[in-house]
Structures are given as structure tokens and as C-alpha cells.
Amino acid sequence: MSIVVHCSYDSKHESSNLAEWVSYPRRGWRIPLACTVLLVVVGCSSYEPRPLPDSPQWATDMEAGVSPLTVDQVVSGALEASPDVRRAQREVDVARARRYADGLLPDPTLSFSTDRPGAEGFVPAFMVGLSYEVSALVDRPAKKRAADAFLDEKQLALAWTRWQVANHAYALYVQNVSLERLEAESGQMTAHLNDVSNRMDTALERADVTRDAAMLAQSRYRDSAQQSGALQQEHLKAIQELNTLLGLRPGTRLKLAAPPEPSDIPEDVIARALIDLGQHRPDLLALRAGYDEQDERYRAALLGQFPKLDVGVTRGRDTSAIYTSGLTLSVTLPLFNGNRGNIAIEKATRESLYDEYVQRLDDAYTAVEGITADLRLLQEQLHTERASEFALKGSLDKARRAYVRGNLALPALADLESQYLTQRIASEKLANSVLQQHVLLCTLIGVSAIDHQPLQRALP
Known part of the structure; x- marks a missing residue:
């Protein structure tokens, strides 16, 4: 009208x-x-072309280093080059523009x-x-408050991504150093067992050993070579994951310094984190900000019915x-x-976000409790495996001294060496599983996997 x-x-x-x-x-x-x-023309934005690159843009600053990289350098590089962090930062820019x-x-x-x-x-x-x-x-104030809450949501999501990337970079760092050390030991053991197998074949030709002993030496060598190949594949996969996280060219081999040994998370740290988990974990705070945004969108839709x-x-x-x-x-x-249709949509969306926040909060507490129980079990198993490894190492040292004195045959020594290598690989794989669960638990409760200190949100 x-x-x-x-x-x-x-x-x-x-x-x-x-x-x-x-x-x-x-x-x-x-x-x-x-x-x-004139006012319309002056107020318009101008077009600025930005052509797409023709080739990948690899980071090169970390490749040029001569000294081994520390864990802090790797974590900092991952935060700068991680595509997930860049994507979250772009979402913050979009929210700021919105x-x-x-x-x-x-x-x-x-x-x-x-x-x-x-x-x-x-x-x-x-x-x-x-x-x-x-x-x-009329509805402009509600829309502005919704836009502010949307920006807070994306900034908190960025902080959550940075938490995950930092702890994941630490886990990949420790895993790469451990696999590199284990791969070198496995290669040395495989070369030694190959030499033993060749010597047993020569002794078999002289009829100094039985055929069964020679075949057993060949079998141990093949098992060791197979284990060494599996370790090489696992190490290559870990290298590729670390290079991707750091934005490096595929196939890059970084020199990594020995990391600090992972330590157990103190029980009081877990207890303090669980008290106000929903008040300091960024993903839960981001969901809360998203709910506040939607609440304002619903309010703006109600005002739009006039x-x-x-x-x-x-x-x-x-x-x-x-x-x-x-x-x-x-x-x-x-x-x-x-505006009744928009009101119904915004109200239903708000109810959906409410249910999502409640479910995520419940899942967070459940996940922490579940991982804590799994971690205790894995640590007990690791303690048992380490004890077996230590016992085999002592037996192997005695066997080598006995072999030098001529009191032990070569097949028996090779058998102990093969058992020790198998046990050491099993212990390292279990230790890696403990590390992964350790990092996941640290991420869930919001502490650094390196020193268990609370991670900073560091919102831009």
C-alpha cells in the first residue's frame, strides 16, 4: 500500500x-x-586480478637448514604451512568481511x-x-550481533585447528625420529643376518652344519628383510605426512633432532581440564558462539515479520x-x-545447533574418559613389552660375549638377535600407539603434548 x-x-x-x-x-x-x-562511482570497489599459479608452491625455508630441526621449529613450521590452518584463517577472513x-x-x-x-x-x-x-x-542490531558471534565462532575454530595441528606435528616428529632410528637398527640387523646366512651356506658346503641349521638362518634373514621393508614403508608414510603438514616438496628428508621423551599426563592435569572443559576448549566455545549467532538470526527473523x-x-x-x-x-x-517461513527455518536451525552442542559436550567427556582408560591399558602393555625387550637385550649381550669366547654356536646367536629385533619392533610400534593416544588425549583436554601446559587460544 x-x-x-x-x-x-x-x-x-x-x-x-x-x-x-x-x-x-x-x-x-x-x-x-x-x-x-560521482558519489556512486567513488564508492565502488575496483577489480584486482589474481591469476592462479601454474605450479605447486612449496615451502623451502626448512629444507635449506643444515642443523637438525627441533620439535619447536617443526611445530612452528606446521602452524605456518598447514593447509587446514590456512583454510580456517580464510574462514575467519570471510567472517570478518561478513x-x-x-x-x-x-x-x-x-x-x-x-x-x-x-x-x-x-x-x-x-x-x-x-x-x-x-x-x-529495525533488525540491524540483531544482525550485527549475529555477525560478531559468527566471527567469534570462526576464530575459535581457527584456534581449535591450531591446537590439533600443533599436537599432530609433535606426534609426527617423534614418530619420524623413532622410525628412523629403528629402521637403521633393522638395516644393520638384516645385513648381519644376511652375513650369517652366507656363512652358514659356506659351512654347509663343508658339512660343518646341518641343512636344517642353514635353512633356519636363511629363514631368519628373510623375516628380518621383510620386517625392514615394512619399517621403510611405515617411515616413508610418516615422512610424507610430515612433509604435507609442513608444505614441503614430496620426498624431502628433514634432519630432525632427538625429541624429548614423551611423559605421562599427570592425573591432576586431566582432572583440572575436565572441570571446565566446555569453557576453555575452542571447538566447544566455537559451537557456543555459533549457537549465539543463530539465536540472533532467529531474533532478526522475528523482527522481520513486521x-x-x-x-x-x-x-x-x-x-x-x-x-x-x-x-x-x-x-x-x-x-x-x-516472514513466517524464515522464522520457522531459523528456529529449527537454532534447535539443531542446541542439540549438536549438547551432544558434542557429552562426546568430549566420554572421549576423554575412554582414551584415559585405553591409555592406561596400553601403558601397562608397553611396560611388559619393554621388560621383555630389556631381558632379551641382556641375554643377547651375554650370548655375544659367549660367541666371542667360542662357547656359543652362530645359529644360537642369530636366533637371539632375531628375537631381539622382533621384540624391539613390537615395542616401538606399541610405543607409537601410546604416543598417538597420548597426543589425542592432550588435544581433547587442551594441553600441549610436549610439556602438558595449557595451550593458548592466540586469537587474531
Whole structure:
């Protein structure tokens, strides 16, 4: 519905020169129109091309280093080069731009129309109007609060991603150093067992040993070579994961310094973290901010059910050269729509986010309890495996001294060496499983896997 009020007057009382009034609108509105066009052009953004790269952009600063990299350097490099961190940072930029867009005021509307008479003695008619949607200012505060909450959500999501990347980089660092050391030991053991197998074949030709002993030596060598190959594949996979995390060229081999030995998470650290887990873990805080955003979107939808109101002023002239000025009011009647559809959508979305937050909070506590129990069991198993490894190492040292004195045959020594290598590989794999669970638990409770200190949110 539109309500138009015009205030009219007769231009003949002001001037009898019709030609002057015919040319007046053309001269009078030229400057305002030119100023309007100039303001529109000045306020526009300009286009800046950004061509896509033709080749991958690899990081090279870490490759050029001569000294071994420390764990802090690897974690810092991962935070700078991780694609997940970059993606989360771009989402923060989008949220910041969205907040800027939601904070802008709506633009006024300028309208112009003209009529050309088909008979002589009349002048061209025109109508110029300037209007503004006043009702857009009603839900603007709610939309601004929603945009602020959306930005907080993305910043917290970025912090959560940084937490995960930092602890994952530490886990890959320790895993690579451990596998490199284990691969070197396995290679040495495989070369030794190959030499033993060759010596047993030579002794078999001289009939100094039985065929069964020679075949057993060959079998131990093949088992050791198979274990060494499996370790090489596992190490290669760990190297590729670390290179991907650091943004390095595939196949890059970094020199890594010996990391600090992982230590158990103190029970009091876990207890303190669980007290207010929902108040300091970024992903839970991000969900809370997302719920606050949606609550404001729902509030804005409720405000949007009220009639839209446009207020404007008009200036016109009819074909009789009579000028008019008026006020325009345009009101939308909420008879069929009334923004009820958007209200239903926003309300249902808010309920969905509420359920998601409650479920994530429950899952967080359940996951911490489950991983804590699994970690205790794995640590007990690792303690048993390490004890077996230590016992085999002592037996192997005694056997080697006995072999040097000629009190032990070579097949018996090779058998102990093979058992020790198998046990050591099993212990290291179990230690890696403990490390992975250790890192996951640290991430879930919000502490560093290196020193168990609370991780900083470091929001930009």
C-alpha cells in the first residue's frame, strides 16, 4: 500500500516565461544528478586480478637448514604451512568481511521517470523520488550481533585447528625420529643376518652344519628383510605426512633432532581440564558462539515479520508545467508471507545447533574418559613389552660375549638377535600407539603434548 501526499502550486504565478520553465529542470537537476553519479562511482570497489599459479608452491625455508630441526621449529613450521590452518584463517577472513557487510547501512533508492506529450503546447513531464527503507534499521542490531558471534565462532575454530595441528606435528616428529632410528637398527640387523646366512651356506658346503641349521638362518634373514621393508614403508608414510603438514616438496628428508621423551599426563592435569572443559576448549566455545549467532538470526527473523516501511520524497512536473513536491510512504502488508517461513527455518536451525552442542559436550567427556582408560591399558602393555625387550637385550649381550669366547654356536646367536629385533619392533610400534593416544588425549583436554601446559587460544 502506498500513501502519497502532494503539495502543489501554480508556476504561472511565479513566471510567465514558459520557455524558461521548460529549460529549468534540465539545468536544475543536472548538477545533483552529476553529484549522485560521482558519489556512486567513488564508492565502488575496483577489480584486482589474481591469476592462479601454474605450479605447486612449496615451502623451502626448512629444507635449506643444515642443523637438525627441533620439535619447536617443526611445530612452528606446521602452524605456518598447514593447509587446514590456512583454510580456517580464510574462514575467519570471510567472517570478518561478513561482519563488515552486516554493519553497513542500507542504501537509499533514487528513482526518475519522464513522459513526453504527443500534442503541442505541453511540456515534458518528469518525476524524481528519493526513498529509504526505514524498516531495515529495525533488525540491524540483531544482525550485527549475529555477525560478531559468527566471527567469534570462526576464530575459535581457527584456534581449535591450531591446537590439533600443533599436537599432530609433535606426534609426527617423534614418530619420524623413532622410525628412523629403528629402521637403521633393522638395516644393520638384516645385513648381519644376511652375513650369517652366507656363512652358514659356506659351512654347509663343508658339512660343518646341518641343512636344517642353514635353512633356519636363511629363514631368519628373510623375516628380518621383510620386517625392514615394512619399517621403510611405515617411515616413508610418516615422512610424507610430515612433509604435507609442513608444505614441503614430496620426498624431502628433514634432519630432525632427538625429541624429548614423551611423559605421562599427570592425573591432576586431566582432572583440572575436565572441570571446565566446555569453557576453555575452542571447538566447544566455537559451537557456543555459533549457537549465539543463530539465536540472533532467529531474533532478526522475528523482527522481520513486521511490515516493511519505505519513506521518500518526490519532486515532479506534469505536462502543464505545474511542479509538485510530495512525501511517499510504502508499507508491505504481512498477509500471506509475514516472514513466517524464515522464522520457522531459523528456529529449527537454532534447535539443531542446541542439540549438536549438547551432544558434542557429552562426546568430549566420554572421549576423554575412554582414551584415559585405553591409555592406561596400553601403558601397562608397553611396560611388559619393554621388560621383555630389556631381558632379551641382556641375554643377547651375554650370548655375544659367549660367541666371542667360542662357547656359543652362530645359529644360537642369530636366533637371539632375531628375537631381539622382533621384540624391539613390537615395542616401538606399541610405543607409537601410546604416543598417538597420548597426543589425542592432550588435544581433547587442551594441553600441549610436549610439556602438558595449557595451550593458548592466540586469537587474531
